[in-house]
Amino acid sequence: MQLLTNVPLLIVPFIAYNLVALGLVDVNGGDPWSAPVMALSMVSGARWVMDLGDLMITLGLFLLFFEILKATRVGAHTIIDHLLSTFVFIAFLVEFLLVRSAATSVFFVLMTITFVDVIAGFSVSIRSATRDVSVGGPY
Numbered sequence: 001m002q003l004l005t006n007v008p009l010l011i012v013p014f015i016a017y018n019l020v021a022l023g024l025v026d027v028n029g030g031d032p033w034s035a036p037v038m039a040l041s042m043v044s045g046a047r048w049v050m051d052l053g054d055l056m057i058t059l060g061l062f063l064l065f066f067e068i069l070k071a072t073r074v075g076a077h078t079i080i081d082h083l084l085s086t087f088v089f090i091a092f093l094v095e096f097l098l099v100r101s102a103a104t105s106v107f108f109v110l111m112t113i114t115f116v117d118v119i120a121g122f123s124v125s126i127r128s129a130t131r132d133v134s135v136g137g138p139y
Helices: 002-006 011-023 052-071 077-098 105-131
Strands: 036-041 047-051
Touching (some): 011 052, 011 105, 036 052, 047 052
16 A cells, blocks of 8 residues: 555646547647636636646646645655656656657646656655754663
């Protein structure tokens, strides 16, 4: 069960993006990320439309929140968690540079979210490790 808590949550948008990019590409050359997911009429009379790309970015931001919460844990397992998060960022970066369907703003923002996860995870862990120093022993 400990292994499941070390799995980076930001792998979910990575997998979801690849499933959409490979499976739901419009044959007319349309962008699947601009497909509307929901629309709301506002009190002002304006119409707010959320498209699939906005939904993916929102999902990534929510998962980033939980990743930062996971980074506050102290212990040897946090090293594995940070290492796996770094691998997810590297996978995003490599795919962004090498895969044509990943060269979108949605993918770039998701990659930036994973970069923030890596930097914040290491920063929070280093900061909490400096506060975890004990003086004296149990004797």
